[in-house]
Structure formats: C-alpha cells, structure tokens
Amino acid sequence: MEQKKVPLVVIRRLPRYYRYLSDLNDMGIERISSQVLSKKLGFTASQVRQDLNFFGGFGQQGYGYNVKSLRNEISKILGLDKHYKVVVIGAGNLGHAILNYPGFAKRGFKFVGIFDNNPDLIGKKAGNLTVMNIDDLEEFCEKDHPDIGALTIPKESTANMAKKLEAFGFKGLWNFSHVEITSSLPVETVHLTDSLMTLAYKISSSAVDD
Amino acid sequence: MEQKKVPLVVIRRLPRYYRYLSDLNDMGIERISSQVLSKKLGFTASQVRQDLNFFGGFGQQGYGYNVKSLRNEISKILGLDKHYKVVVIGAGNLGHAILNYPGFAKRGFKFVGIFDNNPDLIGKKAGNLTVMNIDDLEEFCEKDHPDIGALTIPKESTANMAKKLEAFGFKGLWNFSHVEITSSLPVETVHLTDSLMTLAYKISSSAVDD
DNA sequence: TAGATTGTTAATCGATTAACAATC
DNA sequence: TAGATTGTTAATCGATTAACAATC
Known part of the structure; x- marks a missing residue:
C-alpha cells in the first residue's frame, strides 16, 4: 500500500490521529485543517501534512481534510478494517x-x-x-x-x-x-x-x- | 545532575541498560565493553558510549565498564535509589x-x-x-x-x-x-x-x- | 474570483554513526 | 610496553519545520 518505507515514528502517531478523528466524527464535525488538527495533537501542521502524505493525498486545497474519510483511510492503513x-x-x-x-x-x-x-x-x-x-x-x-x-x-x-x-x-x-x-x-x-x-x-x- | 538537556529518547533507553546490566551482575559478570553491550541490546557501540557520556565518563579506556558500578550509576540517574x-x-x-x-x-x-x-x-x-x-x-x-x-x-x-x-x-x-x-x-x-x-x-x- | 489550505520541495534541526586521539 | 577501549569531535543520516507554488 505504501511506496516509501514509512518510519515507525510516523506509524506510532497514526493511532493518535485515529482516536482524535473518531472523537471529531462522533461530535459531528465534518472537516478539519492540518492547522487545527496539529494544535490538538501537539504536532505541527507541517508534520501532519507530511505524515498523511506518506500514504496519499487525503486533503483538498482550500478545504482541509474530511474527518470521516480521513479516519477511514487511517483505519485502513492501520489494518483496523480487518478482524x-x-x-x-x-x-x-x-x-x-x-x-x-x-x-x-x-x-x-x-x-x-x-x-x-x-x-x-x-x-x-x-x-x-x-x-x-x-x-x-x-x-x-x-x-x-x-x-x-x-x-x-x-x-x-x-x-x-x-x-x-x-x-x-x-x-x-x-x-x-x-x-x-x-x-x-x-x-x-x-x-x-x-x-x-x-x-x-x-x-x-x-x-x-x- | 546532568549538564545538557538529555533527549527523552536516551532516557527511554536507560531502563534497557539497567535491566541488562542487572542480569549480567546477577550472573557474576564484572566488566563489559560498549561493543558487547551494544550487540546484546541492538544498539551500536557508538550509541552506547554517547548515551552514557551524557551523564559522565563511567568507563575506563582499555577496560570497558564495570557492570556493577555502571548499573548503580544508571539506577541513580533513573532515580531508582529513591523510594x-x-x-x-x-x-x-x-x-x-x-x-x-x-x-x-x-x-x-x-x-x-x-x-x-x-x-x-x-x-x-x-x-x-x-x-x-x-x-x-x-x-x-x-x-x-x-x-x-x-x-x-x-x-x-x-x-x-x-x-x-x-x-x-x-x-x-x-x-x-x-x-x-x-x-x-x-x-x-x-x-x-x-x-x-x-x-x-x-x-x-x-x-x-x- | 479571492481566500484558504494542501502537497511538496528545500532548510533546519537533532540523533546516530564513524573515526581517532587519549589513556588505562 | 602493546593492545584494547574509552571519550569526544566530526560526518552522516533521518526527521521535523519552513516556505511556497499549485489548486480547490
């Protein structure tokens, strides 16, 4: 699924994204920018975009990221769609x-x-x-x-x-x-x-x- | 106790040193080189010496490290001498x-x-x-x-x-x-x-x- | 369209590895 | 003394941050 070898340090951040996006989704929030996401997680906006772009361009310029679909993508990356x-x-x-x-x-x-x-x-x-x-x-x-x-x-x-x-x-x-x-x-x-x-x-x- | 800010990544390796040195000590082994120590822990010898030198020169040229005293130093650094x-x-x-x-x-x-x-x-x-x-x-x-x-x-x-x-x-x-x-x-x-x-x-x- | 925000390249920072003179 | 191995400086590698053109 991934092209370049993804550093383990990036992988270890994915569950944090996943958990927070799940919370946002439960709260009915639909979109989020790397800026806001990074603030909540204690990362930088740059880091968020770099992390996510290891796996693909999930965002949209001028809009940000769709919470539900980003959550699902990360879920798939982590293999949580499997049992x-x-x-x-x-x-x-x-x-x-x-x-x-x-x-x-x-x-x-x-x-x-x-x-x-x-x-x-x-x-x-x-x-x-x-x-x-x-x-x-x-x-x-x-x-x-x-x-x-x-x-x-x-x-x-x-x-x-x-x-x-x-x-x-x-x-x-x-x-x-x-x-x-x-x-x-x-x-x-x-x-x-x-x-x-x-x-x-x-x-x-x-x-x-x- | 420490001069420069010790990176957390170094701190997180200390318990591994501590555990392994405890094992060696229990086995009655008195000295160990950074070379041998690193092999066992999956680090490099350079890294071992760098890590330990954040806290002081615990080794001795031509000899290596004394297992018991190094164990005790790490124990002190971690604060395990306290209750x-x-x-x-x-x-x-x-x-x-x-x-x-x-x-x-x-x-x-x-x-x-x-x-x-x-x-x-x-x-x-x-x-x-x-x-x-x-x-x-x-x-x-x-x-x-x-x-x-x-x-x-x-x-x-x-x-x-x-x-x-x-x-x-x-x-x-x-x-x-x-x-x-x-x-x-x-x-x-x-x-x-x-x-x-x-x-x-x-x-x-x-x-x-x- | 204008504003916002991404994806991505380049710059910086920090950690790891290599090298070697000092010295036990 | 000669050999071994440290402590430490310099070189490399990788990860984070900054910057900005692309574009929704």
Missing part, C-alpha cells in the same frame, strides 16, 4: 485486565481464548471465556486460527512460548513481559517496568532542576 | 494487575493504597491491601504523602482526577487511560490501545509486502 482473533496466554491479573479492557472489540479485535498452565486457574471464568489448558492450545489453533497472541506470562517462559505461537500459525505477538523477543513474527512489546522507571526519572529530574 | 509510594486509582482488573505486577517492589516502588468509587469494590482485598473509598483519598494523602498515582479509571474521569492528584501533592502520574493528560506534574502514559493498533499495522503491512 483479528486474539488469544491471551496467561490468566493472571494482567491477562484478565487485557481481556476485559474496553474498546478493543469495536476496533476489530476479538478475544477468542485464554490459556494458562496453572490447574487452579483452568476452568475458571474470565470475561465471557473460560480459562483453557495451555496444552490444548495447539489443537485450538488448528480449529480456530487465532491471529494475535497476548503474552502475559513470566519472562522465563516467554521466549519459548513465542516460538510455539509462531509454529501454531499466529501472525503477531503482543508481549507484556520485559524480554526482547526475537521472532520472525511482528512483535509489539509493552514495557510496564520501563515506563515506570521513565516516570521515576522525570520525577527525580524535575525535582532537581527547572 | 516511591504508589497509589492505584481504580480497582478494576488493570488496577489489580499493576498492584500485583512482580518486580516493582524491588526497584523502590511501594504500593501503599488502592482506591475506587464503586461500593461493590470498596472493602475488597487487593494484594495485601484493601480497596478504599476514593472520597477518603485526600485524607489518606495528608497522612501518607504518596508520590505516584497510577490512573486506571475511565478516560472521562481521568482529567479531573489528575487535577485532584496534583492538588493532593502527588509528584507524578502514571496514566493508563487513552487521554493525553495536561498537568504540570510529570506524566507517563501507557497507551495499550495504540500499542495494539501498531501491532495491527505491523501485521497487515508485513502480510502485504516483504
């Missing part, structure tokens, strides 16, 4: 939290299973699902072909599990353990600890100077 | 997950309270804590002076709650709702939805080309 079956690996607190996090479903992410190896958890309810035995994952995949595996297991087991998921035909990994996964699959890691450490830095450095 | 009292606002699944997330405690983060406005949740156990009434937060703060507020509440309430926490003397906000908080306090936001959307992009773009 993804998500499986959660690890039925701890974090697994439950992700499963029940509101807002995923309406963006095409459907949670189809949650697995654990702990006998105490297997069979328990989790949202509308029941925790399944991790040993049954392979069979489950053969039938259901899930797309995304959300890994909320201890870091010791993560590398191994990542390999398994790859073999089972998953298309991407959403990783919550603080381990850098090496996989040929696309991986997106959420580093909670790193985020908290960064906050600690901001706090302690802002206390010292300025 | 932080963390309060969780919102006792849903995500609040529980954060509270019980292993590894925070040993880095100086101590969870001292969890609050909610839902009568069904108030009084319930959460880790070693009991969910308290959000109305009692102010009084709690006057006595306990917590440092960090972890916001796991719906985005509609987040902006307001952020203002309150600022007034109550919090020093930093760890935000899990997809709202850009404007506060004079340091804020670190974890965008779960954005992260999942980015994964969707990676999946759908890798499916198309290369």
